[in-house]
Amino acid sequence: MLGRRQKWDKVAIIFILPWFIFFCSFTFYPVFTALLVSTNEWNLFEGTFRWIGFSQYLKLFHDAKFYQCLWNNFVYLGIQVPLSIFGGILIAVLLNQKVKGRIFFRGIFFLPIITGIVVLVIIWSWMFSAGGGVINYFLGKVHLPPVPWLIDPRWSMPSIALMKVWTDVAFYGVLFLGALQGIPQSLFEVAKIDGASQWHIFWSITLPLLNPAIVFAVIMGTIWGMQIFTEPLLMTEGGPLGSSTPLTLFLYRQGFTWGRYSYACAIGIVTSLLILLFSIIERKFIERVTLY
Amino acid sequence: MKLQRILTSKFLWRLFAYICLIVGGFLALFPFYWMILNSLKPGWALTQWPPSFLPYNLTLENYRYVFKFANIARAFFNSLIVSVSVVVSNVVLSSMTAYALAKLRFPGRELLFWIIIAVMMLPFQILMMPLYLLMSNYRLLDTYWALILPTVVSAFSIFLLRQGFLSVPDDYIDAAKMDGASHFRILFTIIFSMTKPIIITVMVINLYWTWNAFLWPYLVIIHDEMTTLPVMLARFQGVQTYDEPRWGAIMAASTLTAAPLVIAYLFAQKKFVEAVSLSGLKM
Numbered sequence: 001m002l003g004r005r006q007k008w009d010k011v012a013i014i015f016i017l018p019w020f021i022f023f024c025s026f027t028f029y030p031v032f033t034a035l036l037v038s039t040n041e042w043n044l045f046e047g048t049f050r051w052i053g054f055s056q057y058l059k060l061f062h063d064a065k066f067y068q069c070l071w072n073n074f075v076y077l078g079i080q081v082p083l084s085i086f087g088g089i090l091i092a093v094l095l096n097q098k099v100k101g102r103i104f105f106r107g108i109f110f111l112p113i114i115t116g117i118v119v120l121v122i123i124w125s126w127m128f129s130a131g132g133g134v135i136n137y138f139l140g141k142v143h144l145p146p147v148p149w150l151i152d153p154r155w156s157m158p159s160i161a162l163m164k165v166w167t168d169v170a171f172y173g174v175l176f177l178g179a180l181q182g183i184p185q186s187l188f189e190v191a192k193i194d195g196a197s198q199w200h201i202f203w204s205i206t207l208p209l210l211n212p213a214i215v216f217a218v219i220m221g222t223i224w225g226m227q228i229f230t231e232p233l234l235m236t237e238g239g240p241l242g243s244s245t246p247l248t249l250f251l252y253r254q255g256f257t258w259g260r261y262s263y264a265c266a267i268g269i270v271t272s273l274l275i276l277l278f279s280i281i282e283r284k285f286i287e288r289v290t291l292y
Numbered sequence: 293m294k295l296q297r298i299l300t301s302k303f304l305w306r307l308f309a310y311i312c313l314i315v316g317g318f319l320a321l322f323p324f325y326w327m328i329l330n331s332l333k334p335g336w337a338l339t340q341w342p343p344s345f346l347p348y349n350l351t352l353e354n355y356r357y358v359f360k361f362a363n364i365a366r367a368f369f370n371s372l373i374v375s376v377s378v379v380v381s382n383v384v385l386s387s388m389t390a391y392a393l394a395k396l397r398f399p400g401r402e403l404l405f406w407i408i409i410a411v412m413m414l415p416f417q418i419l420m421m422p423l424y425l426l427m428s429n430y431r432l433l434d435t436y437w438a439l440i441l442p443t444v445v446s447a448f449s450i451f452l453l454r455q456g457f458l459s460v461p462d463d464y465i466d467a468a469k470m471d472g473a474s475h476f477r478i479l480f481t482i483i484f485s486m487t488k489p490i491i492i493t494v495m496v497i498n499l500y501w502t503w504n505a506f507l508w509p510y511l512v513i514i515h516d517e518m519t520t521l522p523v524m525l526a527r528f529q530g531v532q533t534y535d536e537p538r539w540g541a542i543m544a545a546s547t548l549t550a551a552p553l554v555i556a557y558l559f560a561q562k563k564f565v566e567a568v569s570l571s572g573l574k575m
Contacts, residue, residue, distance in 0.1 A: 103561070116506070127323065264420075
């Protein structure tokens with residue numbers, strides 16, 4: 001803390017000013033607007049507000065559509081987060097071996113992350129297509145029946161989740177690789193001298209030491225998963241039968257397609273609070289489970 | 293005997309690792325190969341069944357079609373203007389706040405830092421509707437301003453730069469002050485030259501985000517002349533699949549959209565991987 005008589009750098013005001021103006025206009029003011037618009041009926045033509053209280057929130061909590069979208073987010077999270085973390089650990093363990101071409105393989109695995117999501121979504125939409133899609137062609141080659149990827153309500157969200165495992169897995173890989181390289185090499189050597197098998201080393205040394213990184217990955221994956229928008233919008237338009245509409249697409253439809261500003265703001269606030277709530281719960285839960 | 297066992301198990305393990313890596317590499321690359329290959333196939337070969345996986349009868353007709361029916365040069369130019377503006381403004385403006393947080397003494401510094409952390413965690417969903425209404429009220433929809441302003445300074449850039457600036461010893465700053473250098477000079481000459489890696493990281497992260505951004509540009513851009521590359525691609529695909537999908541042209545447009553950043557990535561792989569992995573910290 002500053003001493004009472006200590007001088008402070010007045011120039012700091014000038015240094016902070018640009019950010020402060022930005023913060024007031026593009027963060028604080030919009031959040032304030034969200035609260036205002038969600039609790040008031042806004043007449044665009046007269047520019048007047050009429051207090052409607054929390055009726056939009058009540059409406060949301062009674063809206064079956066909201067729960068369906070939340071459920072869609074859960075379906076996505078249930079598939080995407082565990083699979084990409086599992087894949088990420090695999091990539092990290094492989095790249096942590098003394099194999100040739102590690103940088104090369106890391107570069108290839110990371111390519112989907114660098115490429116913009118719109119490009120990936122378009123390639124995959126085509127590969128997923130039911131009739132002439134290349135994925136169903138490969139399935140046919142190994143004598144599996146074709147899957148109605150994006151056109152069946154039961155498959156639409158899992159398809160998107162699978163594609164997102166492919167796009168994000170290297171991200172988790174690099175995250176876990178960083179954590180692995182932080183583990184002192186001597187630990188592995190001692191275990192090897194004691195005659196522990198690779199498998200045993202993995203379960204009793206690698207995995208427990210990766211724990212903090214896994215907690216972080218689960219939270220991050222959840223936050224990202226709660227925010228998915230582009231993939232369902234461009235791959236399925238949220239269909240069929242709303243089976244792949246996540247919360248953000250729901251918000252978009254209400255606010256931007258139907259012009260229900262109050263409702264959209266309420267959805268935005270509730271979604272943001274849910275994201276916050278989930279990350280807190282997950283942190284508490286996982287820390288309790290994995291504390292040894 | 294024992295030595296031999298260890299050797300064989302090690303050999304098998306290594307073999308297994310290589311097989312996994314090669315299969316993984318194939319899985320990661322195949323969609324890109326498929327995109328480029330099909331962008332070069334003539335129209336009749338695209339609907340061929342079974343599909344052909346090797347290059348045969350390659351043509352540039354799809355690319356000609358894209359250049360004729362999509363204003364891809366304009367979209368590239370828009371993306372470039374927006375990305376360069378965001379990168380430059382973040383380096384200049386975010387580093388000013390970061391410098392104040394790291395090296396200047398003023399009341400409320402801790403509080404300011406916590407506000408920045410909180411802003412970093414704020415989901416975009418809460419801002420989406422009000423920010424759009426704000427832009428619409430000030431008649432900024434369909435302009436570069438709408439694309440640039442919401443990311444002109446970012447809490448995450450400030451956070452990263454602050455961590456970097458903290459590593460510069462105070463002695464350097466004190467010495468420069470003795471010589472009569474202003475804080476601006478200290479920041480933009482001494483500090484910048486000593487923290488180049490983090491400055492470049494911040495530039496790469498902002499370039500990566502802005503270049504690939506879809507949701508916000510999709511909301512605020514209405515006319516085709518103002519689209520950035522990803523939005524142009526999404527619209528082009530929408531139009532092309534309306535009656536009879538021209539997948540060859542769509543794949544050509546996708547290839548052209550992906551190319552600039554992927555080429556940059558090929559030249560600076562290490563920096564990109566490092567910076568983009570770090571960007572995950574911004575929840």
